[in-house]
Amino acid sequence: MGAGYRQFCPVAKAMELLDERWTLLLIREMIAGSEHFNELRRGLPRMSPSLLSRRLQQLERAGLVARRGDRWVLEPAGYELRPVIEAVGSWGMRWIGELGDADLDPKLLLWDMHRSLSAAAPAARTVLQLHFPDGPPRARSWWLVIEAPEADVCDSDPGHPVALTLHARLAPLVRYWRGDLEWDDVLRSGDVRVHGPAELRRALPGWFVRSPFAGVRPAAAQPVGR
Numbered sequence: 174m175g176a177g178y179r180q181f182c183p184v185a186k187a188m189e190l191l192d193e194r195w196t197l198l199l200i201r202e203m204i205a206g207s208e209h210f211n212e213l214r215r216g217l218p219r220m221s222p223s224l225l226s227r228r229l230q231q232l233e234r235a236g237l238v239a240r241r242g243d244r245w246v247l248e249p250a251g252y253e254l255r256p257v258i259e260a261v262g263s264w265g266m267r268w269i270g271e272l273g274d275a276d277l278d279p280k281l282l283l284w285d286m287h288r289s290l291s292a293a294a295p296a297a298r299t300v301l302q303l304h305f306p307d308g309p310p311r312a313r314s315w316w317l318v319i320e321a322p323e324a325d326v327c328d329s330d331p332g333h334p335v336a337l338t339l340h341a342r343l344a345p346l347v348r349y350w351r352g353d354l355e356w357d358d359v360l361r362s363g364d365v366r367v368h369g370p371a372e373l374r375r376a377l378p379g380w381f382v383r384s385p386f387a388g389v390r391p392a393a394a395q396p397v398g399r
Contacts, residue, residue, distance in 0.1 A: 190235055191254075195220050199228055200237070200251060201258050206288055208244040215284050259385065266352070266389035277343045279308050280328075282350060283315050286381055287324040294321035294380040301377075302335045305343045319380065337369035337377060352387025 178185040191197055195217060202216040213225060220228075229245055232238040237251035283303070301317040316327040316335075325331070345364035348354045356378045359365040367374045 190231070190237075193228065193231070195224065196228055196232070197254075197258065197261070199225070199232070200247075200254050203238065203245065203247050203251065204255050204258055208246060210243075210245070213245070216281070218278075218280060262386045263389045266386045267392045272344065272347065274344075277347055279303075279305050279312050279315060279343055280326075282343070282347055283317065283326045285350065285384070287317060287326045289382045290319065290321050290324055291380060291382045292321075293376065294319055294324075296321045298333060299336045299373075300331065300333045302338045304338065304340050305346075306340065308343050335369075337367060337373050339365065339367050339377075341365040349383075350387075351384050352389065353391075 177189045198217060202213050207213050207216050236248055238245050239248050299319045303315045305313050316331050318325040318331055318333060342364045345359045349356060349359050367377060
């Protein structure tokens with residue numbers, strides 16, 4: 174950390190630790206359930222391994238996280254940041270504008286989906302293949318191998334029969350996942366097409382719990398006077 178703000182205000186003291194680049198996103202990942210170093214890397218792919226190690230060590234010294242063998246876990250001081258993360262996310266949904274192309278990453282979308290299975294997700298192995306024709310050339314095809322309560326993300330064919338195939342433009346699917354659009358909206362638009370047995374197509378949206386911010390309405394959509 175740097176020299177600090179040199180203010181007695183508790184906000185300033187907290188931000189001496191928390192406004193380091195990637196720190197709050199690292200806490201976000203741990204709150205979402207990531208504990209192993211490689212899991213944290215997959216949730217923060219643009220964060221270098223060396224920087225991730227340094228941030229974890231800083232948070233450990235500050236008493237926010239602890240190492241338990243090959244796992245990193247939140248201590249009470251770290252877990253107490255959960256409402257802060259939730260408040261920042263809700264504020265971002267209300268007040269931050271449209272997503273740019275640089276914000277769209279199929280790998281991050283699939284990583285979030287794989288850890289967000291609902292109680293309705295199939296317990297027997299079920300493979301969902303996703304194809305993003307407008308995605309990066311080497312990241313257009315993905316597979317989710319679902320065996321609830323777990324799922325694996327694959328960027329190459331895992332060799333199992335595919336139950337459903339989803340063709341989607343990346344931006345509308347991300348907007349659905351965030352809560353900007355509803356499932357019927359993206360289906361009617363043609364931006365998302367699902368192929369497979371009718372009963373599985375109908376069940377698919379219920380297999381996942383969307384972003385915890387999906388119910389937050391953008392400020393621009395708020396009725397006048399509210």
